[in-house]
Amino acid sequence: MSAPREVRLSTTPTSRAIADLRLGDVVYLDGLMYTAREGVYMRALEDLANVPMELPSESAANFHCSPAARINADGSFDMGAVTATASFRFAKWLPEWMARTGARLIVGKGGMTSEDYKDYFVPNGAVYLSTVGYGTGALLGRGVERVEAVHWHEELGVAQAMWVIKCNRMGPFIVASDLNGDCLFERENAKIAENVARVYRGTKPAVMKRYGETDDRMDEVI
Amino acid sequence: MIPVQLIQETAEALMDKAAIEIPQDYLDGLRAAAETEDGDLSSFVLKAMLENYEVAKEDRRAMCGDTGVPRWFVKLGNETQVEGGMVALEAALRRATANSTNDVPLRPNRVHPLWRTDHNNNVGIGAPEIEYGFEPEPEGEWIDLITVHKGGLFGTDYRMLFPSDGIQGIRRFYLDSLMAFGKRGLACQPAIIGIGLGGSKDICMTLGKRASTLRVVGSRNSDARIAELEDEFKELGNSIGMGAMGFVGKNMVVDCNIEVGYCHTGGMPMSVHAFCLSSRRAVARVHADGRVAYRTDPDWFTDYQRRETIDWAPVMEAAE
Numbered sequence: 001m002s003a004p005r006e007v008r009l010s011t012t013p014t015s016r017a018i019a020d021l022r023l024g025d026v027v028y029l030d031g032l033m034y035t036a037r038e039g040v041y042m043r044a045l046e047d048l049a050n051v052p053m054e055l056p057s058e059s060a061a062n063f064h065c066s067p068a069a070r071i072n073a074d075g076s077f078d079m080g081a082v083t084a085t086a087s088f089r090f091a092k093w094l095p096e097w098m099a100r101t102g103a104r105l106i107v108g109k110g111g112m113t114s115e116d117y118k119d120y121f122v123p124n125g126a127v128y129l130s131t132v133g134y135g136t137g138a139l140l141g142r143g144v145e146r147v148e149a150v151h152w153h154e155e156l157g158v159a160q161a162m163w164v165i166k167c168n169r170m171g172p173f174i175v176a177s178d179l180n181g182d183c184l185f186e187r188e189n190a191k192i193a194e195n196v197a198r199v200y201r202g203t204k205p206a207v208m209k210r211y212g213e214t215d216d217r218m219d220e221v222i
Numbered sequence: 223m224i225p226v227q228l229i230q231e232t233a234e235a236l237m238d239k240a241a242i243e244i245p246q247d248y249l250d251g252l253r254a255a256a257e258t259e260d261g262d263l264s265s266f267v268l269k270a271m272l273e274n275y276e277v278a279k280e281d282r283r284a285m286c287g288d289t290g291v292p293r294w295f296v297k298l299g300n301e302t303q304v305e306g307g308m309v310a311l312e313a314a315l316r317r318a319t320a321n322s323t324n325d326v327p328l329r330p331n332r333v334h335p336l337w338r339t340d341h342n343n344n345v346g347i348g349a350p351e352i353e354y355g356f357e358p359e360p361e362g363e364w365i366d367l368i369t370v371h372k373g374g375l376f377g378t379d380y381r382m383l384f385p386s387d388g389i390q391g392i393r394r395f396y397l398d399s400l401m402a403f404g405k406r407g408l409a410c411q412p413a414i415i416g417i418g419l420g421g422s423k424d425i426c427m428t429l430g431k432r433a434s435t436l437r438v439v440g441s442r443n444s445d446a447r448i449a450e451l452e453d454e455f456k457e458l459g460n461s462i463g464m465g466a467m468g469f470v471g472k473n474m475v476v477d478c479n480i481e482v483g484y485c486h487t488g489g490m491p492m493s494v495h496a497f498c499l500s501s502r503r504a505v506a507r508v509h510a511d512g513r514v515a516y517r518t519d520p521d522w523f524t525d526y527q528r529r530e531t532i533d534w535a536p537v538m539e540a541a542e
Contacts, residue, residue: 004266024263068287070327080327081278083287086376086408110406132270133467133499134410137287138278139270157340158330172270174263174467185406188263188469195463196401203394207384 004174011061011105011167018104018127021175023184027129028171032059032148032164033107035066037085039160041093043152045100052151053164056102064090064108066159068137069147077147079165081137084109087128095120109134111176111185118181129173130184136172143170224365224510226305230314232506232514236369237292237322240504241284244275245518248414248476248501251439255412255473264465264473268412271466271499286500289328290373292319292344293351295436295520297366300358302510304365312352315367320345328371353428357526358534363510368520370435370503377409377496380427385490389451392419392492393458399494400459404474407467410498412476414439415459418493421483430493433479435503436522443480444528452478466499481523484530 004026009017011031021027034053036044043049053059064087069079087108094116097103104126106112111128112121121127131140145168153161176184205213209221249272256268278285294315304311320343323330330342332349344350379399383391396417403409416434418426442449455478465471485491507515526534 002262004262026266065287066329068284068289068327068329070324078327081284081287081329085288110408130467132267133274133286134407135286135288135500136270136274137500138281138283138285139274140287141283142277142281157333157338158342159333159340172266185468189405191470192463192468199458199462200394200397203390203397204387205394206381206391207386208382210381 008169009105011059012056013060013104015125018125019179021127021178023175023178023182023187025175026171027173027175028169029061029143029167029173030169031061031167033061033063033167033170034059035063035161035163036097037064037066037090037160039156040152040162041090041097043155045093045096051101052162056104059164060103061105061107062097062101062103064106066161067141067163069158069163071150071153071158077150079144079147080141082140082144083135083137084131086110087112091116098124098126105129107131107173111183114181114183114186117177117183121177122179122181125179127175127179128177130176132172132174139172140170143167223303223305224363224508225512226310226314228508228512228514229304229311229365229367230318232508233315233318233367233369234322234325235516236367236504236506237318237328238326239516240369240371240502241289241326241328242278242282243504244278244285245438245501245503247438247440247518249275251476252412255476259465259471259473261465261469261471263469264467264471267466267469268473284326284328285502286373287329288373289323289331289344290371290498290500290502291331291349292328292369292371295353295355295368295370295522297355297357297368297522299360299362299364300356301361302363302365315350315352316345319343319350355522355527357524365508366505366520367508368436368503368505368522372431372435372502373498373500374410374496377403377413377498378494380423380491380493382423383490383492384488387490395492396455396494397458397462400462400464400474403496404462404464405468409496410500411496412466412473413499414497414501415455415475415478416495416497417455417478417480418495419480419482420485420491422485423491425483426485426491427493429481429483430495432522433481434495434497436520437479438519439477441479444525448480448482452480455480
């Protein structure tokens, strides 16, 4: 058993730094990172609101996250734990978001499909970093040096707002895609698949089927 | 009579403990898993999680940024009365949930399903859930407050099976659930897996959820044959070859708990629930004289909760 390689990476990374990343590397981030999930994507891409940051010069790192945080009465912030949310749900907005903001590090939970990576990550020179666990909320919280700003919290609520955080060796994250468009999770699934038939041996399908097990709505489920 | 102010203060302390302090039984279970894990990546993940629990306690910071859905299980001794009645109790638990969301802080997770309204305090229609149980023993006035912050949009499923599906059908659906939600670690495994068998559809879900959240690692069902199944299913889940985050590994299930309820004679409904790597639960017993005793074992599934008889007369049964 070997420990994974550790890498420190800027949230405005050079092309070369991204190209050097390998699947399974453990990454710690430095610099500004912003959170964006469905609320931010809809407001920016569907309602066409102006994104209140200079992107990607301030940050090329989009975190699929809403932190456990508080906005105090004096306008200051307290951020506790920080954990990502599952990213696959945001695939419909990401190509346009990347084109518009130059995001090159997509940080979240569970990654995307290799199709997503090949279709729009690779052409944009972007890779996916997964949080670990999930979730190492306290560890990541420690990596937040300070909250720079929170945008759109009145419109979207605290959980969906766009939080801008200053990362100081924030991590760990795991490199889950590379510039070939390869997907760490699919690589692992393929290894696990070899054993699946063995664990299922002797079990039997349910006597009553469900739609989804047959996609033909003309079929019966018995 | 239990003072309602004491209930609210205790509930706030419980919200804080649940969010920050991993229960010892789960921690021991995960440490044991980490010792046996030999997958490179899944091993790294377990080490990071163990470190995360320490950091959470050191910093008094929530262990996970996703608060899950804070909820309450309340158990009352048969003679217990609450100052202001049960409406006052519910208000106290709702206030505690809202106050702690701000104070810890927790993420305000609860929104309206359609309008996405967020009060930024984890309180809303039906939120937090409050469920009740009653106990004949011990005598006297006491109330157990149990909070669970169960995470996970993933890791839960229900299916109506039938008697002819048998144990092999149960195994199949169990594996299907672990496979579906374990890939990419969406279920945040290794976790305590709860299985509900029987009941009506809603109770089947309730049994499974309670099996995962209200029983500790290492506990076994009082029915010896069900206890055997729990051992077998723990082993089965850990033999898939999948570990933390869906990486190659041998630890998917920290423990498997099964709870049953009588169901329709023609059916055998089944539900599967995964608690997560942040198995957040905290318990306190509040007495009428002001004593408060904190613990992490809800001790929900007593013989009384699992009773089969019309009347409850354990002393008479023992005398026979």
